[in-house]
Amino acid sequence: MTAIILCNPQMGENIGAAARAMQNFGLNDLRLVNPRDGWPNESAIRMASGAFDSMPTPTIYDTLEDAITDLHYIFATTARTRDMVKSCFTPEEAANESHKKTNQNIGILFGAERTGLLNEEIALAQAIITIPTNPNFSSLNLGQSVLLMAYEWSKHSNQVTPAVEQEQTPATQKDITAFLKRLESDLEEGRFFREENLKPTMVKNIQNIFTRNNLTEQEVRTLQGILSALRGNKTRK
């Protein structure tokens, strides 16, 4: 289980964006510590595009300590390198690390929009996550930071299914060879191979164009049709 904990979030919009990002990537446990504008919050609900309908209600706490009592391992997200001796991970490393901790409850802390996490908040975490950004343009907002974290976490989750491969029937080698033979003979007739000694290389190069892209049965039929159309015209004249 992984919980997202927003410490003193200021804008409802960012809470909504965080919820939306969590739902996009299969995280469900949102905890709010002392949200400035209270809870529930209209702006949050508007920004969440329905995310709150499909996840448990966020839980609200007065203090960060209260919010993390059931957690075993906590990451603090921070943009700046801090003068603290803790393990420091990229989001990817943190997700990998977290995934190894089977049966542990994991928390990821995010600070207030203006200040980020305070040192005393970071002190409660076991490790730090820093998102590597362009040093000349490093500002990520709260919603974006949660999005990137949830995205990395989802790579280990089964709830998020990758795009499915096509179920088109691939062409057999026999179909492809038949097409290539016909093409070769048509090209022969069209005096494509000007120099006999270069022909084997040219044939090989042409084969290469059509063999390396996993043609489907239907595509080979299309290519056959193309040959007929291009050549057939000649016959018809």
Next chain:
Amino acid sequence: MTAIILCNPQMGENIGAAARAMQNFGLNDLRLVNPRDGWPNESAIRMASGAFDSMPTPTIYDTLEDAITDLHYIFATTARTRDMVKSCFTPEEAANESHKKTNQNIGILFGAERTGLLNEEIALAQAIITIPTNPNFSSLNLGQSVLLMAYEWSKHSNQVTPAVEQEQTPATQKDITAFLKRLESDLEEGRFFREENLKPTMVKNIQNIFTRNNLTEQEVRTLQGILSALRGNKTRK
């Protein structure tokens, strides 16, 4: 070089969010195809939080084809599995793949907010990227999708470029388009398209055969030669 191409973006805010995400993660080449609200755009500039000050001015195009002439390998981002046979990558796989193609100009296409990329836009790409999301809550907005892509791309930006493949010069999209246009017109003449209403789908399927295998410059010349040989015969008669 990697370009982010927004096809028919509707909201200035999303263009601004895309620019900001690009700058966060070190991408600089933003191309806009036919932005609905014109360019420059106040909402975009406001949303970009200064990103436009530190990157080259976005370039504007009337058509997607114009926007990709100098590119060698193009990814189309799409949420749905399409009935098209192309390589399909996660953002991470695509970034890895892209990183191997040293000296190639890479493009990542994003569709309009409401519709996503159209099939004829996707047909111009060599491969598809799908961000794996929670199937029950999969809507990512344009800015978020660009953010995730730029984030994955940035993982390679500090790393030493590996020794790589490809001594062959890849074809530009311009070369490929020229070949496809000629093929289409030859097929038209050869009465390949029996039914006018099926033509767009057939053209798209044919494009797909030739765009997904990363043709080299030499191969496109060979394909042009093949067309001449097949058709030229007719002329000579």
